[in-house]
Amino acid sequence: MNDLVPSSSDTTSSQSITALLQRSPPANLAAEQALLGAILTNNKAYEHVSDFLHPSHFSDEINGRIYEAITRRIERGQLADPVTMRAEFEHSGILAGAGGPAYLAQLLNAMVGIVNAGDYGRVIHDCWIRRQLIDIGETVVNNAYGARTELDGTDQIAASEEALFKLATDKGQDGGFVSFERALTHALETAEQAFLRTGDIVGLTSGLRDFDKKTGGLHPSDLLILAGRPAMGKTALATKIAFSAAQAIMREAEDNNTPPKGSVAIFSLEMSAEQLATRILSEQSEVSGERIRRGDIGQKEFDRFVRVSRELQRLPLHIDDTPALSLSAMRTRCRRLARTKGLNLVVIDYLQLMRPAIGTRPESRVLEISMITQGLKAIAKELSVPVIALSQLSRQVESREDKRPMLSDLRESGSIEQDADLVMFVYRDEYYLQQRQPKETTFESPDKYQAALDDWQRKMAAIHNKAELIIEKQRHGPTGTVQLFFDGQYTRFSDLDTFHE
Incomplete structure (x- = not known):
């Protein structure tokens, strides 16, 4: 019988939930009325809020419609005051739900001063943000209870x-026009950085001398x-x-005796x-990765391996190996890293394994x-x-005599080529020539086989440990x-010193 009687804790919990549900969403009607009154009194007040405040930000629908009507008139270069707006309000019936024309007088009385218009707008905007947060929170809770069964827990996050x-x-506070003077100043600052730095590099270094000379390094927003x-x-x-970019960030921090300012x-x-x-x-460490996995290393190599690993631990390098990562999750993680550690470069290996943003269903x-790519x-x-995204190439490369890639070889190439600021292909002729080693059984005589083998070895020697980085598009x-050196034993790329070849 006692089990049917609610306990005091159950009653308290129920009351808390009821009180939570009865709470009104954040709003400040006084600020809304004061702002509208200020704008109607002096249209210059509109300039203090026009770049971030939208009609949908008002909690009261009527106030929002009034603000929208005022905005339309001011944007047309016309005066918006109680006299000019009255006819439009009466014709549209906007004021009908607020008590008619008398509401205009109420707005004017609520006005404190146009100097405070910006503050009123920010209060209204802040209340709107908090209402949006409440909506998002409700959606999160409903989805967690199973409102969207197609999303698992990870997708819901x-x-x-x-x-x-x-x-x-x-949220309406970012964006907008940038004056040409400001843009020009930024361009001059960039040029000054290039002038002061050695090696003609203004962007982040790639660790590859000839590539940096051709591109100026890795540039922000590319x-x-x-x-x-x-x-x-x-x-x-x-x-x-x-790795080279992380090293450059670390060197700069050590030179200034400060923590790394990015990652x-x-x-x-x-x-x-x-x-x-x-x-x-x-x-x-110059120890073969295959030997590392097999444990086939001596004591000296192991000591070098440990010493190098300790040095590498200090680098501001972060690896996320989540498979099939969505674009929205990647963007969130990048923003989080930028906020906590700073962010200088993003590398994605590779884009065909990514998923689009959660909730989108491409045809x-x-x-x-x-x-x-967008x-x-x-x-x-x-x-x-700068964001570097690796991409696959279609198999049509293999059907050509010259297997150097072209833009048309990119899988789903149209959008990739269009959105990219720079498209480059890595190509090693040695890989394909190695597969064409002559076989003795295919020749009529040992002399012909030996001649073919000598010719093949001569060609192999000419391209041994060489790679090409083909820059096909650069905005x-x-x-x-760009000619590169490739050491297959350590899967290592570096500059090709052609002078001392």
């Missing part, structure tokens, strides 16, 4: 982060596509660039963080890739960092080919 990100970026066929070394080259993020959707770290360790794979470009611009500079 990503969707929630996406909603918060959209609110943070679309989307760079690095593509190639399997076994060409895309991941190794991207890792080299990321490098690698999203490895194909390889695990451990595999990627092993590659970097192999390259820096085709081409459209899906288009949404992803999202990556948006991340580059919003965070003002802000020349195209062309």
Whole structure:
């Protein structure tokens, strides 16, 4: 019988929930009326709020419609005061729900001063943001209870982060025109940085001398596509660039005796963080990655391996190996890293393994890739960092005699080529020539076989340990080919010293 009687704790909980449900959403009607009265008294008050305040930000629908009508008239260059607006209000019936024309007098009486118009607008806007947060919170709770059964727990987290990100970026306070004077000043500052730095590099260094000379380094807001066929070394080259950028950030911090003012993020959707770290360790310690995995190393090599690993631990390099990561989750993680550690470079390996933003359902794979590349470009611009995305090439490369890639070889190439600021291909002729080694059984005589073998060996010697980085598109500079050195034993790219060859 006692089980049917609510306990005091149940009653208290029920009362708390009831009180929570009965709370009114954040709003400040007095501020809304004061702002409208200030604008109607002096239209210059509108200039203090026009860049961030929208009619939908008002909690009272009538006040929002009044603000919208005032906005339309002022934007047309016409006077908006109680006299000029009265006819429009009466014709549209906006004031009918607020008591008719008498409401205009109430607005004018509520006005305190046009100097405070900006403060009124910010109060109204802040209340709107908090109402949006309440809506997002309700959606999160409803989804968690199963309102959207197609989303699992991880997708719901990503969707929630996406909603918060959209609110943070679309809150109406960012964007707008930038004066040419300000843009010109920024351009001069960039040119000055290039002039003061050695090596003609204004952007972040890639660690590759000839590439930096051709591009000026890695520039903020740029989307760079690095593509190639399997076994060409895309991941190794991207890792080299990321590692060199992290080293540059660390060196600058050590020179100034300060903590690193940024970091490098690698999203490895194909390889695990451990595999990627092993590659970097192999390259820096000059111990073959294959031997590291087998444990086939001596004491001296192991000591060098440990020493190098301790040095690498200090680098501001972060690896996220979440498979099939969505664009919205990646964007949220980049923003979080930028806020907590600073962010200078983002590397994605590779974009065909990504998923579009949560909640979107592209009709085709081409459209899906288009949404992803547009999202990556948006991340580059919003965070003002270079973004390097690796990409696959179609198999049509293999059917040509000259297997050097072209823009048309990019999978779903239209959107990738369009959105990218720079498209480059990594190509190693040695890989293909190695597969064409002559076989003795295919020749009529030993002499012909030996002649073919000598010719093949001569060609192999000419291209041994050489790679090409083909810059096929560069929005802000020349195209062309950069010669690189490739050490297959350590999967390591570096500059090719042609003078001492």
